[in-house]
Amino acid sequence: MSANATFNIFRGDRLGGELKEYEVPVAPGMVVLDALHYIQGHAAPDLAVRWNCKAGKCGSCSAEVNGKPRLTCKTRLDDLPLAEAVTVQPMKSFPVIKDLVTDVSWNYRVNRKIPPFHAPESVEWKMDQRDVDRVQEFRKCIECFLCQNVCHVLRDHSKQEQFGGPRFFVRVAGLEMHPLDDVSRTHLLKDELGIGYCNITKCCTEVCPEDIHITDNAIIPLKERVIDDYYDPVRWFLRKLKGKNNGA
Amino acid sequence: MAEPGTAVHRGRFGASMRRDAWWVELVPVVLVLGAFSIYATWRAFENNYYEWGPYLSPFYSPLLQPSWWPFSPAILILGGPLGFRATCYYYRKAYYRAFFLDPPACAVGEARSHRYRGETAFPFILQNLHRYFLYVALIFLIILWYDAVHAFFFDGRFGVGVGSLVLLTNIILLSFYTVSCHSLRHIVGGKVDCFSCVAFGGPRHKTWKGLSFLNEHHMLFAWLSLFSVGLADLYVRLVASATIQDLRLL
């Protein structure tokens, strides 16, 4: 039981850094975050790691384990090939602050662009579970930002200025599909959050620790709504005929 | 955005710390889509062996043969199904990854820096027309159902040949592929925020739930129906060119 595992962990800051090797004794059921804590407590007291709940509920401990974006608190050592060293690196799409901690403040700035929930005056606060079910999936998001990290539009093409990223499509989906919300956000989706940059290659869905079907249930339905308002020639023509502009 | 200063983390093509063989999932997509495209193009231009007895190849249905058209009739109609598949949300994922390497796989670096505009500009902005290809595909579906039923009538009398079953299987798989479409799911109920507030909300919700279930398997139906449509054509070709004999079962 007391075999050792080797970890190669990125140590450094915005100026640069390198992978450093650490030995950690393995216990049953151990996760990568446990190993990081062990290293903090015994070898590198200043190893910077974000974490809170250690139960997959807060989304703080995101990193790239053997190149895959993961929550370190849910990545078990017995699922990793321990014959070779385990590599732990910070999320690539965000600037490194120190070691495994990255600057994710861009996400909070994007969130501010999204108009909040708004219900019509005098609405009766009754909702059907059927209608609530769909939105509750999006509300599961724990903001670990792994989807933002893996999305190639941000990761490889650095479209932070033009593109909001999967997390915020999930957030907008939660508002747009809220049974009592009366704000249209298709303009925002098209122009501010750049949903057209998404080429639905689904990496966000693959990494989501909450199993939210980001692409199929949030992004594609939102793309369809944007099409309704902006890219559907027949609807456009009908709107012209009626002389009114629905939500656009 | 900033990079941590390790060489291993830079965005070279294929650069990744992933330990698994991430490229493995690209290989079948490249091979199958590639082979299908070559086969379909060849068959469309061949202009021969598309009909035998009650069987009509799906590549040539509906069979339009206007006198002013000198080429293969397939070319007149292939745009419909081709457009439906080309703009399909699943196939987009598959070919953006396998053929455009954008991205090649999750958390794997892309080929040098290129100007990326996604689906915001020509040509890919046309993907937004998927729903119109869906409408066309639904018409094709009716026609192909007619063909499939027709394939059970030999000289006006009911009968079953292997070809009848091949065409029937094909149209069933095509039906699953078509109704599991994301755009259809949107039109049927996806656009509704409050099923309990709209007319026919109950039935719409049920339909939407059903289509959502099928939609989860859209990828599976996409591949199965691709194989079935290719094999159905191949079967008709083999029989029509007398390479093999159609086996009558009934």
Next chain:
Amino acid sequence: MNEKFETHEHDVLIIGAGGAGLRAAIEALGHGASVAVVCKSLLGKAHTVMAEGGIAAAMANVDAADDWRTHFRDTMRGGKFLNNWRMAQIHAQEAPDRVRELEQWGALFDRTSSGDILQRAFGGHTYKRLCHVGDRTGLEMIRTLQDRGVHLGIDVYMECAVTRLLKDGDRIAGAFAYWRETGRFVVFKAKSVVMATGGIGKAWRITSNSWEYTGDGMALAYEAGAELIDMEFVQFHPTGMVWPPGVQGILVTEAVRGEGGILRNKEGERFMERYDSEKMELSTRDVVARAIYTEVREGRGTEHGGAYLDISHKPAEYVKRKLPSMYHQFRELADVDITQGPMEVGPTCHYMMGGIRVDAETAQATVSGLFAAGEAAAGLHGANRLGGNSLSDLLVFGKRAGAAAAEHAKRSTPVNIEAADVEKAAREMLEPFERAAGDSPYQIHRELEELMQNYVGIFRNEEDLQKGLAALDQLQQRAAGVKVEGSRLFNPGWHLARDLKSMLTVAEAVALSARERKESRGAHSRIDYPKYDETWAKQNNVIVRDGDRMRLKQTPIDEMAPDLRKIVDV
């Protein structure tokens, strides 16, 4: 040292961005104040996200007979009548409106068939009372408050830790803090400060709490001269994970029992029959925690020293729908499918009933300009908190604290911060870097956790508490000489060194109060004094700073208003 410190000035400074802090911020903003929220983590990661079961509010959507009186009675009975009864009354009366408000800000609760907010059963609550969203109610709540607050324009200072409250004479004038990211210091000038810092569970080894729960708010308030009460009442949640070792202590929501989960010992016996044959698994948390602990101690525990909690008699689909995160948690972390077999569970340190003494109406502490809400404040829960009363506490008293803090700021004249105080606070933070030798903060923390687990745990006695206090004294001396390695740039060792100071302060307060209360009541169980004591039924333990020493005194509990007395005497 003439470093020029970054300074921010606001009317109201809120420390902590969990449910209470955010609710207070929204309210203070509504009262026209300029509001800053400072939090140690990123926004939205506060411990509130861990809350699973639901928000207790007598909305009577499921059980029409429910009303605030029953909720009030349940809360008082659960707290063994040590509660501040006025707080319990306000809480029971206002909780339903606070829940409706959340819904109007976009929260989506599970629904009844008639479209209202669905409510579930929970330990100690007479009726089905917990408004919930599957088993992730806290996440829904914090996201709703977070988005509301951000769009109203609260300034949030994320990953910023307060190390000292600053005073202007007898009143609060602001706080001194450091940015976790850069290690640079920052001064906040404010007329009102709201403590919404949560609990203290990180001082125990087996805990459901995160690293943030180091008792900062209580320790800072104590240092600023505020009174702490009921510090002996630490809630051990009956059901934490016990296996594998890495996940020990992680919470298993009470909703499992609320949805019909059954507790059994190694012999398959439904042992709650022997401890509370009426309420069984849905007895109050103190009772269930002691029951499990006793079963294990008497040799009827499971393989890994816990009890079996089984929900697998319910349909698998139902379990996955109502308890999705429990299903995933056990499948991913313990290889257990809870729809097929039982979970292994045991008590885990969970919640602090004690804390900063506040006024029931305004949430003001005993220092002018200082307010407290949520787990950092004390009074509402008495000797034991009912499940679900925490989230409603955050909303009800968060709102009140925010309003009172804003009003206080309006009435106040400008505050002044002494440069010398700021210098002193900065020096204190830099010292650990300058020491040539000293313990590692991680080592001290491990010893503290072990000590509290062993000597100040679920069952207590004079001898253990005495040993604990002596050991704490030793640790405090060593902690004063810890050595920190590395730079000020995001350095968790350095952060822990500061957090240790808070943990040691509250740990001492807990042990002192526990030794003094020579009876068993609610979460406080003395093996050497197993019964209720009439004298102790009428007084609270109060911790107050006396020079550099911690002093313990008792204050009498106010006589309950006669109309309320009638309600609880039914």
